[in-house]
Amino acid sequence: MKRIPGLLGLLGLCFSVIFGPSAGAADLAPDVLVKDVTSEVLDIVRKDKDIRNGNTPKVLELVETKVVPHFNFARMTRLALGRDGKQATPAQMTTLVEEFRTLLVRTYSKALSEYRDQEIVYKPLKMAPTDTDVKVRTEIRQSGGKPVQLDYYLEKTAAGWKVYDMEVGGVSLVTNYRSSFSQEIRANGIDGLIHSLQAKNKTDPAKK
Amino acid sequence: MTKVQDMKRNKARAGLRSTLMVLAMSSLLAGCATSGNPKDPVEGFNRAMFAFNEGLDAAIIKPVAKGYDAVLPTPVRTGVTNFFGNIADFFIGVNNLLQGKPDQAASDLGRVLVNSTIGILGIFDVATGAGLEKHEEDFGQTFGRWGVGDGAYVVLPFFGPRTVRDTAGLVLDSMADPVADIDHVPTRNTLLALRIVDTRADLLPADKVIEEAALDKYSYIRDGYLQRRRNLVHDGNPPREQADY
Numbered sequence: 001m002k003r004i005p006g007l008l009g010l011l012g013l014c015f016s017v018i019f020g021p022s023a024g025a026a027d028l029a030p031d032v033l034v035k036d037v038t039s040e041v042l043d044i045v046r047k048d049k050d051i052r053n054g055n056t057p058k059v060l061e062l063v064e065t066k067v068v069p070h071f072n073f074a075r076m077t078r079l080a081l082g083r084d085g086k087q088a089t090p091a092q093m094t095t096l097v098e099e100f101r102t103l104l105v106r107t108y109s110k111a112l113s114e115y116r117d118q119e120i121v122y123k124p125l126k127m128a129p130t131d132t133d134v135k136v137r138t139e140i141r142q143s144g145g146k147p148v149q150l151d152y153y154l155e156k157t158a159a160g161w162k163v164y165d166m167e168v169g170g171v172s173l174v175t176n177y178r179s180s181f182s183q184e185i186r187a188n189g190i191d192g193l194i195h196s197l198q199a200k201n202k203t204d205p206a207k208k
Numbered sequence: 209m210t211k212v213q214d215m216k217r218n219k220a221r222a223g224l225r226s227t228l229m230v231l232a233m234s235s236l237l238a239g240c241a242t243s244g245n246p247k248d249p250v251e252g253f254n255r256a257m258f259a260f261n262e263g264l265d266a267a268i269i270k271p272v273a274k275g276y277d278a279v280l281p282t283p284v285r286t287g288v289t290n291f292f293g294n295i296a297d298f299f300i301g302v303n304n305l306l307q308g309k310p311d312q313a314a315s316d317l318g319r320v321l322v323n324s325t326i327g328i329l330g331i332f333d334v335a336t337g338a339g340l341e342k343h344e345e346d347f348g349q350t351f352g353r354w355g356v357g358d359g360a361y362v363v364l365p366f367f368g369p370r371t372v373r374d375t376a377g378l379v380l381d382s383m384a385d386p387v388a389d390i391d392h393v394p395t396r397n398t399l400l401a402l403r404i405v406d407t408r409a410d411l412l413p414a415d416k417v418i419e420e421a422a423l424d425k426y427s428y429i430r431d432g433y434l435q436r437r438r439n440l441v442h443d444g445n446p447p448r449e450q451a452d453y
Binding site for chain 2: 016093103107110111114125143145146147149167169170171172173175176178179180184196197198200206
C-alpha cells in the first residue's frame with residue numbers, strides 16, 4: 001500500500017513533463033500572475049542596491065525581461081488614443097505603439113526604483129470562470145498614510161493573461177494621456193504626436 | 209458674541225471672500241486662450257497659476273522638503289505624518305457621517321481615540337494595526353457624494369489643482385481645520401508650516417515619476433487630479449468609463 005503515493009507522485013511527474021511547457025504563464029490565473037510577477041520583481045529590487053540607488057539601465061532591463069512580456073502595449077496605445085486612434089495609418093500605429101511602450105516602460109521603471117519596502121496586499125479576485133477581462137486589485141501599505149490602490153486590468157489572450165491598463169489610486173497610467181494626446185493630434189496631427197513622444201523619449205532618463 | 213467666535217467668523221468670511229475672488233477671476237478670464245477641453249474652460253488662467261505654483265515650489269517648498277527629508281530619520285518623519293493624520297481623522301469621520309457611512313465614521317472616531325491616547329497624541333498609528341483602516345475624505349468629496357458635479361477645473365494659487373466644487377469644499381475644510389484654530393499664533397504658524405513641508409516631502413518620490421511620465425506636466429496633473437477625485441468620491445470603485453475604439 002505504501003507504494004501508491006509514490007506511484008501517484010510518479011504519475012504526477014509524468015503529467016507535468018507532458019503538459020509542463022503549456023502550463024507556464026499562459027495558464028496562470030490573472031491574480032496569481034500579478035502576484036508572482038510582483039513578488040519576483042520586488043524581491044530583486046529589495047536585494048539590489050544599484051536599482052535602489054537609481055541605476056537606470058539595470059531597472060530598465062529588469063522591467064524588460066520580467067514585466068514587459070505580460071503587457072499588451074498595442075491595446076494600451078489604442079486606449080490612450082481613444083477615438084483619435086482611427087486616424088492613424090497602420091505604419092503610424094506601429095510607431096505610436098513603439099514610442100508609447102518606451103514611455104510607459106520608463107515611467108514604470110522610475111516608479112520601481114522609488115520602491116522602499118512598502119507592503120503589497122493582494123485583494124481577493126472577483127471572477128467567473130468564463131471571464132476574459134478582469135481587474136486584479138492590490139494595495140500598497142505605507143506607514144503614515146492611507147493605503148494606495150494599485151489595480152491591474154487584464155484580458156485573456158491565446159498567450160495567457162495580459163495587462164492592458166494600470167491604475168494608481170484610481171488614476172490610469174494609460175488613459176491619463178488621452179486628453180493631451182487628442183490635443184496634440186488636433187493641433188499637429190498623428191505625426192505631431194509621434195514627434196512629441198519621440199522628443200520625450202530622447203531625453204536621458206538617468207538625468208532625472 | 210465672544211472674541212473667539214468673532215475671529216472665527218472673520219476667518220470664515222476671509223476664506224469665502226478669497227474663494228469668491230478666485231471664482232470671479234476665473235469667470236473673467238474664461239474668454240482667454242483655451243485648447244477647447246470642456247473640463248478646463250479657463251486653461252489660460254490655470255496655466256499661469258500652475259506656473260506660479262511650480263515656481264514657488266521649485267524656489268522654496270521643494271528645497272525645504274528635500275532638506276527635511278534628508279535630515280530627519282524615517283521614524284520621526286512617519287511620526288510627524290501620523291500626528292497630522294490623526295488631527296485630520298476627526299473631520300474625515302464627520303465627512304463619512306455626512307456621506308451616510310456611519311460605520312466608517314465610527315471607525316475614524318475610533319482611530320482618533322486610540323491614536324490620541326495609546327498612540328501618544330497621534331504620533332504612532334496603532335489603530336491601523338488594530339484593523340481600523342485610515343480613510344481619505346473631505347467636504348469636496350461629500351458634495352460630490354451628494355450629487356454636486358465637479359464644475360470647471362481651476363488651479364488655485366498656493367493650493368493647486370481643484371474643481372469649483374472642491375474649492376467650495378476647501379473653504380469648509382480650512383474652516384474646520386483644528387490646526388488653523390490654535391490661538392497661540394507662533395504655535396499655529398509653526399504647525400501649519402511643518403504640515404506643508406511634511407506633506408510635500410511625502411510627495412517627493414511621486415514627483416520623479418510624474419516628470420518621467422508627462423509629455424505636458426500641466427495636463428498630466430490636471431487629468432490625474434480629475435481621475436483621482438472621481439475615484440475618491442466613489443470610494444475607490446468608480447464606474448469604468450474608458451472604452452476601446
